[in-house]
Amino acid sequence: MLRVAVDIGGTFTDLVVLNEETNEILLDKVPTVTANEAEGVRNSLVDSKVPLASVSNFVHGSTVAINAVIEGKGAKTGLITTLGFRDVYEIGRLRKMEIYNPRYRKPVPLVPRYLRKEVAERMSWDGSTIAKLDEDSVNRVLDEMDSERVKAIAVSLMNAYANPTHEKKIAELATRHSPTVAISLSHDVANEWREYERTSTTVMNAYVQPIVSKYLQSLEGILSSLGLKCGLQIMQSNGGLTSAKEAARTPVHVLESGPVGGIIAASKLCELLGREKLVSFDMGGTTAKASAIDGAPFFIQEYTLLGHVLRTPAIDIREIGKGGGSIARVDAVGGLHVGPESSGSDPGPACYGKGGTEPTVTDADLVLGKLNPEYFLGGAIKLQMSSAEKAFEKIAKFYGMNVVESANAVNTITDEAMTGAIRMVTVEKGFDPRDFSLVAFGGAGPTHATRLAIELEMPLVVIPVAPGNFSALGMLFSDLRHDYVQTFLAPLNSVDLDKVSATYQKMEGEGSNKLRSEGVKEHDILIIRSMDLRYVGQEHVLNVTVEPPDLDSVARNSLEESFNELHKSRYTFNIEKTPLEIVALRLTAIGKSATPTFRKIASGSSDPAGAEKKGRRIYLGADYTDCKVYERSRLKAKNQLEGPCIVEESGSTTVVYPDQQGEIDASGNILVSPM
Amino acid sequence: MNPATVEVVRHALLRACDEMKLIIRRTSPSPLTYEMQDFSVALMNENADLLGQSAGLPHFLGNLGTSVRTTAEDIGGFDRFEEGDVYITNDPYRTTLHLADVTAFSPIFFQQTLVGFAVTRAHWIDIGSAKTVGGLFSEVFPEGTFYKSVRVYERGKPNESILRIIGGNSRLPWAILGDLRAQAAACKIGGERYNKIIGKYGLTTFREAVQAIFEHGERTAREEAKKIPKGTYEGTAYMDNDAIDLEKSIKIKVAVTVDDEGLLVDVDGSSGPVGGNCNCGLEQARTGARTALMSLVAPTYFANEGFFKPLRFKVPESSIFNAKWPSGTMFSWMPVEYLIDLIHTSLSQAIPDRVAAATYGCASICHIHGYDEMERKYWVLSDTQGGGWGGMMGKDGESAMKYGDVTNPPCEFVEKKYNVMVERYELVQDSGGPGKWRGGLGVIRDYRILGQNAKLHAVFERHKNRPWGIRGGSSGGMNDVYVNFGGPNQVECPKVTALPLERGDVVRLMTGGGGGFGNPKERDHEMVKWDVVNGYVSRESAEKDYGFKLNESTRKEILVRT
Structure with missing residues (x-):
């Protein structure tokens, strides 16, 4: 049987097909059809002649939802709130993030005020009913929404996390009243306290829901017409x-699915390499993304998108606005900056020769000799050294440097920002980056990663096979996953254990049923x-796994210990003997998928001479050095590389620095370590 | 100096500050700190010059350095600092806004040499003032405990005796000692990170980089300041009162002179010292001027000492902006906020594209507190709401926003934590000052009191003298506080101390809107229509202020300019 992953990115649609019997992998890249992504998927499938009837798993990652948000093209959405609270969504948390800037703007509401309607009802913080739901007011509001032709409705009532009865009733009335309108309920989308955050998440869900559900329907239609028998699976932010x-019901959970495939792939790869701690590093054209993995990836429960707060679990990724296309510039008073402006793919970096005149990181890589002008994207684009050099003249002149030195300065700033990102994802969690391996992919990742490892004293850099398609590959390794949360405020010492068990059981029932229905x-x-715990009196929580799964008094003590340890490692101190408080119960239901293995490559001796190409000079640190250059596709397992040298392949270039050595493992990964 | 090294050091310092901020936010037990984020952090060099900061309250950032310098003065010089020390100070005459803002800082040593300071400042929720929010007093003594350059950690060890004095003088000892612990942890992390940066580049290169960072800040500020036409510009406004004598308004006058040296801000002509507790220390006033300067010349940058170089600040010996011991300073933010807005107002003729009309006046402070007889514990609900900001050329003022990266307490949070229920939280129609670019809207929040023996304290300025417009724009709505609004027993009390509340009473907090910019009659048709459709502006105001009328023939929301 075949497993297929189709990952739609901004520029390319990536296809990966894995033959489960032979472990053979087929890769394909076709341009993304921006106007009609489903059509792009069809093209790539037809193009690569995948026999869909023999596909057992079809996994898909798409940018439909996030693009709708970024371009402001979500559905016309209405919001129903408790009487007196329709402005909570616009008031937000009052933050002025640029503290000096009088032109700072708060996020623009996705639901304008005239589409935010109130109904009479009120729940208390403990879940008791203060005022019953006035159903007439609901029907009135629904009439108004109808006459405004809203396509989606978000419902977010006060204290619905403690008692969702009224939200459910409104859904019932709305489904009867306006059957074609999509309904999102706050307790269903983000069952946690804090009314603004819950509302904002629910509104975002409603805003993209009609678009995502229409897209998925049309895609399912196309796939079944091409003969696909198995169900379609969608990548989530978690x-x-x-x-x-x-996914069509709660699309807010799939918004940030783009970068997570690579992280899953990195974590599976390291499982196979027997390494627990790693940082995945993905550097593309406009951004670089770093994420720490310690046995498993880390999760965050909240992030912001265009200023909108979203309470939805996502893999913790640090993204910085520096990629191959990032532009370097001198500011008005002499500071040197790189990014976040990017040359994009059109005109692209100056060296593309398509009219770009601003110096970019890719131009710097070329000027320094790291890139082969004849072999970029397998030779699809001939890079122009003279244009790249010309682009750096302004910076060079300003600082009285030569062109190469200025390109090196730009690379230093870029690399520093990347080491900063890696430091943040490790140090913030109490980890030392020196205990971590770096897995580098994306077009520009392998070119920069080895230098970051030197800076951060990381012991190993892994450059996987096909670093350009690594993200799509990761989707094939993913499990089905559903996250649940229930805000549950109680002291840990005296909590009613039966009530805790009952709450977990309810979530478990929901999770397993959903997984069963997914086959x-x-x-x-x-x-x-797991539990979100904190010291009594403290606000911020730490999440601690509950082991064994049944919470008895023994488990309770070990929870307390784990919490104290974690607090000390994250925040430098703990307050032992201070009682703990439960804030939320969390449950994750996972449907394990079979783990594919990586295919072995041909084995050779330690001598890589068979893969050697014409060498060149590259600028490393302070001066030029002569380097050997190898063709990756001709390298064999057990080949040893001695730095400085370069490994070129169609989609990327790996730089091995002096004092570093490389080794090709049985699957063809390049392992770079200090000499 | 290699520009790459400078940039690398600058970013590393900012990241270290972000980490300090995270530590405080995650570990403090005080809602004022973790939920509303009423704190700031910074790293400084060995002269206590500001190197980097994290987003927080701008009011705190210009004078964190003086907390270090005055402490050094008090203890006999910089060479008295020892590794692992944590000092706290809250001297309102020489460094902070008021006693409640407590600076905690640690010296940083690199190979036995003093190389810098990790500095934090947080608003401690209760430091034992006679009335929780400070009350309306004319002296410093009832305002709380004065911690004057106190060494609370000695070479890494907390001084338990001093901690007992601090805890013993608070209604909420767990909260403020928790703040102190969080601040000390942040200082420790800040110091470690700072040392790591020096370790990497060496002290000499690090200092050169720091010099270059300052020079970059100074050049940025000077280049922008040069674009302001030279001359002297003036602005005057009146504070409602000094919070004790409620009938007498207080004059605030600002003159900004732009010359070859940069900007000179002179507050001569403002009121002398006042009897109420809104006297402001010189350093806090200077910080207000620095905040205004940043907003005009470098609004999107993080501040460092270099940016402040083109600013000179002049204040007479006897002034509301030069508080002397033992005058009351609890509400000193009031004159500071006038100062910031007036700098913009005075420059509105010179640089109309950079200035904003007046804001709602910012720190609208309300405490509802009580004593729980059952638990024998005090509870204090501290709420400061956002309001409307002033219109600017090309941009309406923001609605419901605070001064910096600080937040509100969520309704669901206060309902769970305190004996109150929130009955309403909404924008105030027509509170945005009319203008071609109108002011932002204020908010209303209604608290129903569910417990016994609660008391209300509130300090809402810009009630009588509303946030003003500029260049033809009109005033925004006022700040106000009511008990039982619209009922037979309604009480209006924008400034009040310890007003007893009954179970069932409803406290209404209402914040003002921002002033408008430019003639409202020139406001774009579509924008007025959008405002009316969404209820930001009433039809009456659309007609009266903007000159638009409902189209009577269609009865639809089509407005015609009258």
């Missing part, structure tokens, strides 16, 4: 998969329970 049906077998279901 690194797990979900069914197309579930997961009983023995592949994995349930992970």
Whole structure:
């Protein structure tokens, strides 16, 4: 059987097909059809002649939802709130993020005020009903929404996290009243306290829901017409998969699915290499993304998108606005900066010769000799050294440097920002980056990663096979995953353990049922329970896994220990003997998928001479050095590389620095370590 | 100096500050700190010059250095600092806004040499003032505990005796000692990160980089200041009162002179010292001027000492902006906020494209507190709301926003934590000052009191003298506080101390809107229509202020200019 992943990016649609019997992998890249992504998927499938009837898993990552948000093209959305609270969504948390800037703008509401309507009802913080839901007011509001032709409605009532009865009733009335309008309920989308954050998340869900559901329907239609028998699975921001049906219902969970494939791939790769701690580093044209993995990736429960706060679990990724296309410039008073402006793909870096005149990181890589002008994207683009050099003249002249020195300065600033990002994802969690391996991919990742490893004293850099398609590959390794949360405020010492168990059981029931309906077998279901805990009086929580899964007094003590340890490592101190408080119960339901293995490559001796190409001079640190250059596709397992040298392949270039050495492993990964 | 090294050091310092901020936010037990983020952090060099900061309250950032310098003065010089020390200070005459803002800082040593300071400042929720929010007093003594350059950690060890004095003088000892612990942890992390940067580049290169960072800041500020036409510009406004004598308004006058040297801000002509507790220390006033300067010449940058170089600040010996011991300073933000807005107002003729009309006046402070007989504990609900900001050329003022990266307490949060229920949280129609670019809107929040024996304290300025417009724009709505609004027992009390509240009473907090910019009659048709459709502006105001009328023949929301 075949497993297929289709990952739609801004520029390319990546296709990866894995033959489960032979472990053979087929890769394909076609230009993304921006206007009609589903059509792009069809093209790539037809192009690569995948026999869809023999596909057992079809995994998909798409940018439909995030593009709708970025371009402001979501559905016309209405919001229903408790009487007196329709402005909570616009008031937000009052933050002025640029503290001196009088022109600072708060996020623009996705639902304008005239589409925010109130209904009479009120729940208390403990879940008791203060005022019953006035159904007439609901029907009135629904009439108004109808006459405004809204396509989606978000419902977010006060304290609905404690008692969702009224939200459910409104959904019932709305479905009867306006059956074609999509309804998003706050307790369903983000079942946690803090009314603004919950509302903002629910509104975002509603805003993209009609578009995502229409897209997925049309894609499912295309796939089944091409003969696909299995269900379509969608990548989520939490690194797990979900069914197309579930994604269509709560699309806010798939918004940030783009970068997570690579992180899943990196973590599976390291499992195979027997390494637990790693940083995945993905550097493309406009951004670089770093993420730490310690056995498993880390998750955040909240992030912002264009200023909108979203309470939805996502893999913790640090993204910085520096990639191959980032432009370097001198500011009005002599500071040197790189990015976040990018040359994009049109005109692209100056060396593309398509009219770009600003110096970019890729231009710097070329000027320094790291890139081969004849072999960029396999030779598809001939890079022009003279244009790149010309682009750096202004910076060089300003600082009284030569062109190469100025290109090196730009690279230093870029690399510093990357080491900063890697430091943040490790140090912030109490880790030392020296204990971590670096897995580098994306077009520009392998060119920069080895220098970052030197800076950060990381012991190993792994350059996987096909670093350009690594993200799509990761989707094939993903499990189905559903996250649940229930705000549950209680002291840990005296909490009613039965009530805790009952709450977990309810979430577990929901999770396993959903997995079963997605075709997961009983023995592949994995349930992970955890708790958000804090010291009494403190606000911010740390998430601690509950082991064993049933909370008894013994487990309670070990929870307390784990919490104290974690607090000390994150925040330099703990306050032992201070009682702990539960804030939320969390449960993750995972449907394990079979782990594919990486295919072995041909084995050779330690001597890589068979792969050697014409050498060149590259500028490393302070001066030029003569370097050997190898063709990656001709390297064999067990080949040893001695720095300085360069490994070129169609989609990327790896630089091995002096005092570094490389080794090709059985699967063809390049492992770079200090000499 | 290699520009790459400078940039690398600059970023590393900012990141270290971000980490310090994270530590405080995650570990403090005080809602004022973790939820509303009423704190700031910074790193400084060995002269206590500001190197880097994290987004926080601008009011705190210009004078963190003086906290270090005055402490050094008090203890006999910079060479008295020892590794692992944490000092706290809250001297309102020489460094901070008021006693409640407590600076905690640590010296940083690199190979036994003093190389810098990690500095934090947080608003401690209760430092034992006679009335929780400080009350309306004319002296410093009832305002809380004065921690004057106190060494709370000695070479890494907390001085338990001093911690007991601090805790013993607070209604909420767990909260403020928790703040102190969080601040000390942040200082420790800040110091470690700072040392790591020096370790990497060596002290000499690091200092050169720091010099280059300052020079870059100074050049940026000077280049922008040069674009302001030379001359002297003036602005005057009146504070409602000094919070004790409620009938007498207080004059604030600002003159900004732009010359070859940069900007001179002179507050001569402002009121002398006042009897109420809104006297402001010189350094806090200077910080206000620095905040205004940043907003005009470098609004998107993080500040460092270099940016402040083109600013000179002049204040007479006897002035509301030169508070002397033992005058009351609890509400000293009031004159500071006038100062900031007036710098913009005075320059509105010179650089109309950079200035904003007046804001709602910012720190609209309300405490509802009580004593829980059952638990024998005090509770204090501290709420400061956002309001409307002033219109600018090409941009309406923002609605419901605070001064910096600080937040509100969520309704669901206060309902769970305190004996109150929030009945309404909404924007105030027509509170944005009319203008071609109108002011932002203020908010209303209604608290119903569910417990016994609660008391209300509030300090809402710009009630009588509303946030003013510029260049033909009109004033925004006023700040106000009511108990039982619209009821037979309604009380209006924008400034009040310890007003007893009954179970069932409703406290209404209402913040003002920003002033408008430019003639409202020139406001774009579509924008007025959008405002009316969304209820930001009423039809009455659309007609009266903007000159638009409902089209009577269609009865639809089509407005015609009258």
